[in-house]
Amino acid sequence: MTPLGVLWGKSAGKAGGHTNLLLQHLLDTAAVAELIWDHYLATWVRQVLDDVAGDGVGRRFFAWICGVHDFGKACPAFQHLDAAGAALVRRAGLVWDERVVARHRWRHDRAGGLLIREHLAAARWSDLNIDWVWPLVAGHHGLFPTLGEVTKPDRRARGRLSGRTPGWRKAQSELLSAFTTALGYDDVAAAEPKLVPNRAVQLQLSGFVVMSDWIASDQAHFVGVDSLARVSMDGARERAGLAWKRLGLRGGWGELPPPGRDAFRQRFGDDPRQAQAMVVDIAARMDAPGLVVVEAPMGEGKTKAALLAAEVLAARWGMDGVFVGMPTQATCDPMFTAVRSWVEAIDPSLASQVALLHGKRMFNRHWRDLLEDDDPCPDDRFTGVEEDEYGLEDPYGVASGSTDPQTVPERRAPAEWFLGAKRGLLSPFVVGTIDQLLFAATRTKHVMLRMAGLAGKVVLLDEVHAADVYMSQFLAEGLRWLGQAGVPVVLLSATLPPAQRRELLAAYLSGAASYEDVDALDVGMVPEPDGYPSVTAVWWAGSAVGHAVQSSRSWRPDLQVAVEVLPERPGGSTDDPDAPSPGDEQVVALLRERLADGGCALVIRNTVARAQRTFGALRTVFGDEVRLLHGRLCATDRADRTEECLSLLGPPTSEGPGRPHRLILVATQIAEQSFDVDADLLITDLAPMDLMLQRIGRTHRHAGVRRPERVSEPRVVVTGFAPGDGAPPWFPQAATRIYGRYLLLRTAALVCAYAGGSWSVPGQVPRLVADVYEGDRQVVPASWAEAEREAQADWVARQRARAESAEPFLLSRRGEHTRPTLEGLHRGSTRDGLSEEHHRAMVRDGEPGIEVVMVRRDDHGYRTLSGRWLGVHGDASRDVLDDVLGGTVRLPTALTEEAERTLAPLEGWRDHPWLRYSRALVLDASGVARIGDHVVRYDRLLGLVEESRRR
Structure with missing residues (x-):
């Protein structure tokens, strides 16, 4: 034989x-x-x-x-x-x-x-x-x-x-x-x-x-x-x-024809602004696939311009789809809808090929509706898959439904096969968090599937300024591999420090250039933009760097934003939401005066605890005219409040409820990006300059809004620090823990220098950001110089340490980018079988966060937060599933270890396709629960509150 x-x-x-x-x-x-x-x-x-x-x-x-x-x-x-x-x-x-x-x-x-x-x-x-x-x-x-x-x-x-x-x-x-x-x-x-x-x-x-x-x-x-x-x-x-x-597998566009002259109007319903047309024109002039960096103010329409530029790049270089990476899960959801509409405008048959890719996609009703038309719970088939060491186990199959290919129904979502673990990026069109790209730059098992998913796509990343020095290591690593693969990349940012832009350009070009030419790369020959908005494009032209840099005027004139300082005396830095704070008293007094005739104010605090405390102080005075929005609200409360805020403070429409006479929104950093609200007055904790400018983008944002006289001119009131009498300022401990003293010092110097004057936004944005981030620019007073030197030394050391701490997880080790083969790529790798939360922690330099589903328990069994009956075992039928999932909340990272050790699914969830992997946080009748030694309380107004640590 x-x-x-x-x-x-x-x-x-x-x-x-x-x-x-x-x-x-x-x-x-x-x-x-x-x-x-x-x-x-x-x-x-x-x-x-x-x-x-x-x-x-x-x-x-x-x-x-x-x-x-x-x-x-x-x-x-x-x-x-x-x-x-x-x-x-x-x-x-x-x-x-x-x-x-x-x-x-x-x-x-x-x-x-x-x-x-x-x-x-x-x-x-x-x-x-x-x-x-x-x-x-x-x-x-x-x-x-x-x-x-x-x-x-x-x-x-x-x-x-x-x-x-x-x-x-x-x-x-x-x-x-x-x-x-x-x-x-x-x-x-x-x-x-x-x-x-x-x-x-x-x-x-x-x-x-x-x-x-x-x-x-x-x-x-x-x-x-x-x-x-x-x-x-x-x-x-x-x-x-x-x-x-x-x-039901298929690719994307195939051979995509170049978009016509009226493509922008056909895709988005209006003509392009000057800056938008500039982005598309630059994409059409590139001589090879490359990197396009778009810097423009909030509300300029960067996303629409980037999508059409992606269409141009795809048509020119034979790309078959897109990956759109967003900074957060919350910003992915509206982008998913926008990308589906854009793809459908190009080819209606392709709208079903757009995938939503983030850990909370099952909470997106639009996504779930698309899936439920095809299969009740397809995500379940791909959870917790283990592969046999010898390859005898093949757990990758899916139930095929009909065995007759002629009777397979038309799907409204990508093929089930693409929805499996590690396969999401293989879908033709993907909207997900930027983490999905960062995962592709880690030395983890099956990383090749993620890189294969990016092959032949145009990659579009929004809000890249949100990547700190640790995340930037993974972003740079990803750009090297994408540059080497010839994948076009479009990066969007409102406030990008010049040094960060240069690092991104260098990373992509170091991959695009041949091994022998890498040492000859000179990003310095690419000129800095001389205006704002701007586009910087680079590509490898065979033996040299090709580039195009262009600026244009914004679609609206600059706002003169008055700068005011509201000092916060030491003693207001506690993280106890019930503790009194002199800083809150000053905020209350200021808003009493400024909103005496009405108006809408946005107050941004740097921590959840500060936001909760400020909300409580304001509510005693302004009552129901105050709203609170932060990341420790349950999914339902956060979605409802976000929708309400966007309805009340979003773009004026004839169908909306109309702008309220008076409203105060207290929020955390979630209001910094992709949050289209328009406040008459901004009060904000001090933060690094680029983030401050992001926050300013939420004030006097829309035309045609009638504002009371006292808040008729744009103004930012900066608090959360106390300028000294010739001495360096005092900062709350939480602020220095989050942002570092060095950037806060330089930003505070500029805030104090302009106090009583104004910033010209967006025209002055690049200069203000550069003044803070370019260390050779002298911005602090002489009396702060020693404090700045100490803070800078500490900041540099921390930045270096954080960059080095990313190295063990990067796809290529230092000095190995020019290796010719994949031999030993995973040498020493221990990052196998990680959950998405652990992946997020890996690429974002933090402890893995954990989400839990809150339920209430009484003498009769379990109920959802809204009070719907779940029975003695917590059974969740389909008609109450939304209510159950609406109780999902993210715990503080300090509670992660205890939560993983002590919390588990309810007995009635163990066979449920989506809930059997969810940990239940069981609240008593007063909304209190214990996680190990910690006591937390869920308040429908404040959200999740850390009460105390049990003795």
């Missing part, structure tokens, strides 16, 4: 009741890869792989490299694992030492790395090509080993595990030859590519290998073929075609 008829790839238990021969699985995977090439890959990616393969045979090589991934199963170390399969293999004359294979564990992916090296060398492949191909085989289970790890068993045992006998070598050669010729090559030598792709392309290609394998490993669509007579490439293509239709 020929070895090809007995070597097995999937046991009967994992292949629908019939053993799947190894050759069949390789062909199945190759057939899936052909469909990925034909119906999913972007034109840009296909062109790159055509260049790699040479002679226009990119499709064939792509199928070959995907199919050959399991070549390592053709050895004793794997074939002995299934008793029935092993018996047939031994009967065919392929034997092994049972003691050796039982004693030495050798994964088939790593075995494949070694075997493919040896057999490609025998086929006279060049060392350069062997060196980049074997890691793709050895790493197809998500981690790229070193060559030493691949050859880990001692030499004698390795020979017995891999099959060094003539019979095994012959069987392996026959398998590789049969697979290769089935794809149309004359022999294995003919499959050798003509060029070595760069490392980013290798990583993306590796992701497509995994994607092909996961689809071809689904026993619902690929039942085992145990007879060699029925093994064929034609059969594999038929099986793959049916699976593709049943799964």
